[in-house]
Amino acid sequence: MKRSFAVIAVAALSLIAVGARAQEEAPDAPHQDWSFAGIFGTFDRGAVQRGFQIYNQVCANCHSMDLLYYRDLGPDGPGGGIGFTEPEVAAIAAQKQVDDGPNDQGDMFKRPGKAQDGFPPAFPNIQTARAANGGAAPPDLSVIVKARGKGLEYLWGGGGPDYVYGILTGFKDPPPAGFKVAQGRYYNEYFPGHQIAMPPPLADDAVTYTDGTKATLSQEAHDVVTFLTWAAEPQMEARKRTGAKVIIFLLVMSLVLYLAKVRVWREVH
Amino acid sequence: MANLAHEKPEQHAAPYGAGAEAITHGGATRRDFLTIAGSAIAGIGVASALWPLIDSMNPSADVLAAGAPIDIDISHLQPGQQIVVLWRSRPIFLVNRTPEALKTLQSQPDIALLSDPDSTVAQQPDYAKNWHRSVKPEYLVLVGICTHLGCIPNYVPEPGGGGLGSSWLGGYFCPCHGSRYDLSGRVFSGVPAPYNLPVPPYRFVNDKTVRIGENPPNETFDLNSVVQL
Amino acid sequence: MAATPSTVRTNSKLIRWIDRRLPLFSFAQNELMDYPEPRNLNYWWNFGSIAGIMLVIMIVTGIFLAMQYTPNVDLAFNSVERIMRDVNFGWLVRYIHMNGASFFFIVVYIHLFRGMYYGSYKEPRELLWILGVVILLLMMATAFFGYVLPWGQMSFWGATVITNLFSAIPVVGKGLLTWLLGGFAVGNPTLNRFFSLHYLLPFVIVGVVGLHLIALRQHGSNNPLGIDVKGPQDQLPFHPYYTFKDMFGLAVFLVIFALFIFYMPNGLGDAQNYIPANPLQTPPEIVPEWYLLPFYAILRSIPDKLLGVIALFGSILILFVLPWLDTSRVRSAYFRPIYKWVFWLIVIDVFALGTVGAHRPEGAYIVIGRIATLYYFLHFIVILPLLGWFERPLPLPTSIAVAVTRKLGGAIPAPTAGAE
Numbered sequence: 001m002k003r004s005f006a007v008i009a010v011a012a013l014s015l016i017a018v019g020a021r022a023q024e025e026a027p028d029a030p031h032q033d034w035s036f037a038g039i040f041g042t043f044d045r046g047a048v049q050r051g052f053q054i055y056n057q058v059c060a061n062c063h064s065m066d067l068l069y070y071r072d073l074g075p076d077g078p079g080g081g082i083g084f085t086e087p088e089v090a091a092i093a094a095q096k097q098v099d100d101g102p103n104d105q106g107d108m109f110k111r112p113g114k115a116q117d118g119f120p121p122a123f124p125n126i127q128t129a130r131a132a133n134g135g136a137a138p139p140d141l142s143v144i145v146k147a148r149g150k151g152l153e154y155l156w157g158g159g160g161p162d163y164v165y166g167i168l169t170g171f172k173d174p175p176p177a178g179f180k181v182a183q184g185r186y187y188n189e190y191f192p193g194h195q196i197a198m199p200p201p202l203a204d205d206a207v208t209y210t211d212g213t214k215a216t217l218s219q220e221a222h223d224v225v226t227f228l229t230w231a232a233e234p235q236m237e238a239r240k241r242t243g244a245k246v247i248i249f250l251l252v253m254s255l256v257l258y259l260a261k262v263r264v265w266r267e268v269h
Numbered sequence: 270m271a272n273l274a275h276e277k278p279e280q281h282a283a284p285y286g287a288g289a290e291a292i293t294h295g296g297a298t299r300r301d302f303l304t305i306a307g308s309a310i311a312g313i314g315v316a317s318a319l320w321p322l323i324d325s326m327n328p329s330a331d332v333l334a335a336g337a338p339i340d341i342d343i344s345h346l347q348p349g350q351q352i353v354v355l356w357r358s359r360p361i362f363l364v365n366r367t368p369e370a371l372k373t374l375q376s377q378p379d380i381a382l383l384s385d386p387d388s389t390v391a392q393q394p395d396y397a398k399n400w401h402r403s404v405k406p407e408y409l410v411l412v413g414i415c416t417h418l419g420c421i422p423n424y425v426p427e428p429g430g431g432g433l434g435s436s437w438l439g440g441y442f443c444p445c446h447g448s449r450y451d452l453s454g455r456v457f458s459g460v461p462a463p464y465n466l467p468v469p470p471y472r473f474v475n476d477k478t479v480r481i482g483e484n485p486p487n488e489t490f491d492l493n494s495v496v497q498l
Numbered sequence: 499m500a501a502t503p504s505t506v507r508t509n510s511k512l513i514r515w516i517d518r519r520l521p522l523f524s525f526a527q528n529e530l531m532d533y534p535e536p537r538n539l540n541y542w543w544n545f546g547s548i549a550g551i552m553l554v555i556m557i558v559t560g561i562f563l564a565m566q567y568t569p570n571v572d573l574a575f576n577s578v579e580r581i582m583r584d585v586n587f588g589w590l591v592r593y594i595h596m597n598g599a600s601f602f603f604i605v606v607y608i609h610l611f612r613g614m615y616y617g618s619y620k621e622p623r624e625l626l627w628i629l630g631v632v633i634l635l636l637m638m639a640t641a642f643f644g645y646v647l648p649w650g651q652m653s654f655w656g657a658t659v660i661t662n663l664f665s666a667i668p669v670v671g672k673g674l675l676t677w678l679l680g681g682f683a684v685g686n687p688t689l690n691r692f693f694s695l696h697y698l699l700p701f702v703i704v705g706v707v708g709l710h711l712i713a714l715r716q717h718g719s720n721n722p723l724g725i726d727v728k729g730p731q732d733q734l735p736f737h738p739y740y741t742f743k744d745m746f747g748l749a750v751f752l753v754i755f756a757l758f759i760f761y762m763p764n765g766l767g768d769a770q771n772y773i774p775a776n777p778l779q780t781p782p783e784i785v786p787e788w789y790l791l792p793f794y795a796i797l798r799s800i801p802d803k804l805l806g807v808i809a810l811f812g813s814i815l816i817l818f819v820l821p822w823l824d825t826s827r828v829r830s831a832y833f834r835p836i837y838k839w840v841f842w843l844i845v846i847d848v849f850a851l852g853t854v855g856a857h858r859p860e861g862a863y864i865v866i867g868r869i870a871t872l873y874y875f876l877h878f879i880v881i882l883p884l885l886g887w888f889e890r891p892l893p894l895p896t897s898i899a900v901a902v903t904r905k906l907g908g909a910i911p912a913p914t915a916g917a918e
Contacts, residue, residue, distance in 0.1 A: 039761060067579045071334050078330060078583040116334045139773075143579070146764060147772035160769065192782075232772075235582065235589040242590070243760025250756055253310045254749035260307035261742040268537065268734065269906065304738065311745055321587035322562050329566075330584040 025192040029166025032222070036161075036229055039244070042237050043230045045083040050209050051227025052082065054220055056092075057207050059141065062133065062198075064121035067142035068231055071115040078234040082227075089115050096120050134184040136197035145225070145232040160232075161225050166190035168221040171200040338482030340474060343408065351424045353413060356481045359498075360413035360421050361469060362454075363479065366406070370426065370452045373438050375400055379451055382438075384458040385465055392416075392497070393468035394490035402453040402468055410471050410479065411454045416497040417462035420445035426452065441466070467495045529715075531737035534730070536721035538898050539740070542616075543719065544747035545609040551748060552602040553707065557700050559595040567647065569693035571686045574649035575774045593763040599641050600766045601755050603789035606634060614820075615841050617829030618720040624821040626713040629706055631817045636703045638790065638814075643696035645787055649689065650771030655784045657684045657692070663797075666804045683777065723901055724830025725894055732898035783858055791855030792848050796874065798859050799867040809871065816878045823878050825886025833892040837885055844877045 035044040052073070055065070074081045074089035084092065093113035098120045101108035113120070122138065123129035129137035149159035167190055175187035175194075185195040202220045209215050230236075328336075336357045346352060346365040353360050373379050380386045388398050396404055403409050413421050422441035425431035433442060433449075441450040449457040454466030469492050472485040484490050492498070504517040506524040517523040566585050568577040581588035610630065613619055619627035642660060646653045661678055665671040680687025718727060727733060734740070758765065766788060770781045786794050796813045800806040816823075831838045847870050854867040895901035 067576065067583070069331070069334070071330075072583070076330065076334065116337055143772045147769050149764075149769040233582070233589075239589060239593070239760055239763070243756065246760065247753060247756050249314065250749060250753045253307075253314060254746065254753060256303065256310055257307045257742065257746040257749050260303040261746045263301065263303045264738045264742050268739070304742065307742065307745065311749075321590050322558065324586040325562050325588055325591055326565065327586050329580070329586060329588070331580060332584075 026190050026194060029162045029170070029190045032162055032165050032225075034161055034229070035226065036236060039240060041240060043082070044226060046211060046213075047223045047226040048082045048230045049084070049227075050211065050213060050220075051223035051225070051230075053210060054202070054207055054224040055141070055227055056095075058201055059224070060119070060122060062122050062129075062138040063141045064123070065119045065142045065231060066121065066140055068119045069115075070113060070117055070119070072234060074115065079236070079238055081234075082230060086115070093117060134197055138198065141228055141231070143232045145229045161229050163190065164228060165221050165225045167196070168202055168224070169217060173200075336482070338480050341479045341481060342477060343479055344477040346408075348407075349426055351426075354481070356469065357492075359469075361481055362409070362411040362413040362424070364409040364411075364424070364426075364452070366401075366409055366452060367426075370439055371401065371406055373428075374451060374453050378436075379438050382449075382457045383451065383455045384463075386455060388455070388465055390464050390496055392465045392495050394470060394484065394488065396485060396488055396490075397468040400453065402455070402465070404471070404473060404485065408479070409453065410468060410481065412467040412469050412492070412498065414467070414498060415443040415445065415448055415462055416456065416464040416466065417443065417446055417448050417460075422448070422450060422466070464497045467492065467498055529736075530741070531735065533736040534727075534733035535719055535736055535740055536727055536732060536898055537734040537739075538721050538723060538902050539719065539743075540722050541743075541747060542608070542612040542722075544744055544751075545605050545612060547744045548748055548751050549602065549605045549609055550707065552598060552605055553700070553703060556595065556598050556602060557704075559591050559598065560697070560700065562591050563595055564697060567693075569647065569690050571649060571689055571775070574647060574689065578648045590759075593759045597755065597758045597763060597766065599644065600787070600789065601751075601758070602637065603641070605751075606637065607789070610634065611845060613720075614844075615831045616720055616722060617724050617824070617826075617831070619821045620824070620829050621821070622717050623713070623720065626710060626716075627821055628818055629710040629713055631814070633703055633706050633710060634817075635814060636699055636706065640696060640699040640703065641787065641789065643692040643699070646684075646689065646692045647696065648771060649775045651773045651775055651779075651781045652768045652771040652784070654684055654775035654777065655781055656786055657688065659784055660786070661688075663807050663810070666807045668804070720829065721898060722830060723832060723895060723898060724828065725898065728897040728899075785856060788852065788856070791853075792851035793855075795851040795855035795867050796871045798855070799864070799871040809875075813871075813874060816875070820878065820882075824882045826889060826891070827886070828891040828894065833894055834885075834889055835892065836889045840877070840881055840885060844874070847873050847877070 035042060035047065055063075069077075070089055070093035071077055072081065073084045073092065074086050076086075081089075093115055096113045096119075097110040098113045098117045099108060100111050103109055123132065126137050145160040145164060147160070148163045167188060170189035170191070172187050172189060175181050179187060179194065181187050182195055185197055186199055187194055188196040202217055202224075204217050205215050206217075206220060207215055213219060233239075339354065339356055341352075341354055341363060343352075343363060343365070346363065348365050348367045349370075351362055351364045353362055355361070386400075388402060393402055401409070402411075415422050420443055422443040423431070425433060425437070425442050426439045428439050429435050429437055430439075431437065431442060438451065440452050441454065443449070443462065446461045448460040448462035450462075450466055451457075454468070456462050456465050469481055470484045470488075470490045471479055471481045472483055472488075474480050504514050504521065504524060506513060506517045506521075506527055508514060508517075508523065513523050563581065566577065566581045566588065568574060578592065581592050583589075585591075613627060613630070642656075646657045661675060661684065664678060665675045667674060676682065678688075679685070680691060721727075768785060768787075773781075785791070793810055793813055797806045797810040800809050826834060826837065828834055831841055850866060850870045851874065854863050854870060857863045859867065895904070
């Protein structure tokens with residue numbers, strides 16, 4: 001029996017290598033501390049709201065988030081939103097123009113956004129997106145944090161946030177000695193191949209936070225990644241909370257059933 | 270004895286060996302606290318696992334959001350004109366009633382035709398429980414679904430019009446089974462439809478805008494509370 | 499009253515009334531309570547019932563997901579995300595279904611390896627084993643169709659690669675592929691029919707599981723010693739012994755299952771599948787889900803396309819003839835000292851194949867993959883037949899009861915005569 005467990009353990013460890021479907025062309029981004037990491041992780045509402053501000057002011061110019069709706073930010077949103085009240089959500093939505101129509105004359109028109117509207121796309125179609133960005137359309141950011149991730153950390157949803165943080169902070173100008181960067185590309189430490197089509201989007205004081213926090217590059221990157229992680233899975237807190245209750249229940253049930261099993265089998269053993 | 274199994278006969282005759290017999294007296298099991306508790310906890314687990322599945326069939330957040338109130342611009346609505354909008358997948362009639370129409374609604378020839386002239390049956394909010402069945406007399410807002418079997422009635426505002434006879438004072442005619450309503454949506458006697466057309470919750474945001482789906486301040490009314498939608 | 503009175507043991511007149519007309523209760527009593535099992539089953543025997551529960555869980559969660567999912571190439575990805583965000587508990591139903599597929603395979607693979615170790619496939623249980631392999635094949639097809647449905651990058655490209663295998667068949671391959679896809683490439687017709695088949699196959703699995711249980715019932719369960727039951731002293735009634743043991747095992751299994759659902763829900767998946775399918779962009783690595791990796795490795799280790807496909811299907815089909823490849827008269831590895839090692843070697847080999855399948859076919863992985871593939875077939879075609887002839891098994895105990903007594907260090911009371 002012991003031998004069989006030892007062999008299984010060795011074999012299982014080899015499976016962990018399965019998780020490491022690594023792309024060897026760039027180093028792994030360094031690990032950051034996140035409020036949402038771990039069994040008891042939660043979304044730091046302040047960081048998520050600041051991150052949303054960054055997305056809205058900086059990223060939304062090129063990156064759409066088609067899966068997000070303004071109502072998601074408020075109390076009716078999945079997981080209870082990010083702490084904005086209904087009037088605040090309505091005001092945020094109204095800042096942007098969204099497409100509507102056709103009207104009674106048959107024309108499409110623009111109007112201020114409402115809570116039920118989705119985040120307006122940065123470009124009307126993918127062709128415009130490519131044309132405006134040197135052939136590389138900026139990817140949608142709705143689930144970007146879940147779409148990037150590798151190695152052991154992906155096992156518990158890690159990896160992705162660290163990667164995006166690495167991208168945002170990993171630009172190097174000038175590039176390391178001897179590295180030739182193509183026209184229209186920028187050197188990035190953690191992007192596979194090191195040549196990313198996106199110019200550095202963030203810098204110290206790129207935005208002025210409404211809550212007064214100092215907007216350093218690392219703070220901005222940290223906040224926007226927190227927001228993007230929330231956006232990728234707004235129900236994460238509910239998931240972890242429910243998980244604690246379910247697992248405790250199952251552990252209790254296992255214990256009771258174990259004792260019952262021992263009781264039943266006692267006469268026979 | 271007819272038997273589903275191909276068991277050896279002795280397995281029925283003699284129960285099991287070595288202590289099993291102590292537990293299985295002819296199949297009855299010794300019920301003690303642990304086994305009952307274990308089974309009960311397992312049962313609770315199964316039942317609580319069912320709730321999320323059942324709840325997933327309830328309207329989702331996007332469906333609830335799509336049912337939010339909508340604002341309609343009535344500034345271009347001419348007297349005698351009706352527009353139809355969709356709210357919560359139902360047709361909503363908005364009518365700008367002429368003064369002549371309003372006079373007809375309080376007159377005896379109209380009221381004599383009606384089954385429920387005072388809107389006693391709960392088909393409308395309290396703020397529409399009057400002869401004009403609306404907040405402001407000039408503007409009528411109705412849910413355009415016949416209370417008989419659910420067709421959408423036609424708007425026939427001209428007296429004597431629509432081929433409905435010279436005594437027709439103006440109102441709604443349902444093409445499916447011939448139910449008739451006056452220009453407040455009140456149902457005629459002797460037609461298949463039993464109740465007045467429902468009035469949805471609504472309020473005037475300002476003189477030019479009606480918000481369907483929201484009650485005026487300090488009023489509560491849920492469309493689901495009407496007798497027949 | 500004519501004919502047979504009901505045999506159900508109950509005080510309830512209602513139950514007796516029903517049972518006399520539709521013997522549900524006496525059936526349950528016979529099959530789930532009185533049914534005799536060998537008394538020495540260990541915890542590796544829990545995995546059959548756990549597999550049955552997983553099938554139920556997958557069908558139930560699948561049905562509720564199907565209420566919200568849209569099988570159209572423009573809407574599928576977003577409909578899944580809508581389930582994750584807007585549908586009440588949608589995230590939970592989706593994660594249970596997604597991780598349930600992995601855990602269903604974990605359970606079935608353990609169940610299968612249990613059968614291999616203890617010789618459960620040997621006479622008279624050959625058909626029982628074959629039905630099990632049929633179930634495994636149906637599961638693999640179901641899982642393949644299901645993985646396409648979210649319409650992520652891996653869904654699309656995995657479907658493209660695997661369906662392309664059919665074009666390797668000589669003469670009819672290309673026509674067959676077009677017929678399968680409903681078009682020139684994986685597209686909307688493909689997605690729609692995969693959804694239909696994904697809904698259908700689990701119920702086919704239910705049917706085959708029924709046959710599997712009937713075949714099991716014919717000769718009863720095998721046991722860790724691999725020797726036949728000699729009499730009631732070797733057995734225990736299913737209830738309460740194995741009902742409670744199965745419930746306990748299930749509870750522990752559910753704890754591990756829950757750990758993945760709630761704290762590592764995407765750990766067994768591929769990040770690429772959170773990118774919507776793009777027919778114009780191939781992901782850097784196209785990899786199936788982990789439970790198909792060993793077979794993927796075998797496919798890729800053979801440089802020829804048709805031979806690779808043959809090897810792939812051969813690696814599964816060879817399981818069908820395992821009862822005849824293993825020539826040993828002794829069932830259980832307990833008494834086969836060499837086979838014990840051989841068994842663990844094939845387990846390591848399968849894990850090695852899995853690891854190879856997860857990586858790009860370059861460098862050392864190619865070599866390891868080819869060796870592991872060769873050894874896989876060697877195990878079944880050469881080693882097992884020879885081992886049966888040349889191995890000297892340890893002496894078998896005379897009966898289960900005797901072996902159990904020896905282990906407990908004392909005499910067991912004589913079986914009680916006299917019936918209920």
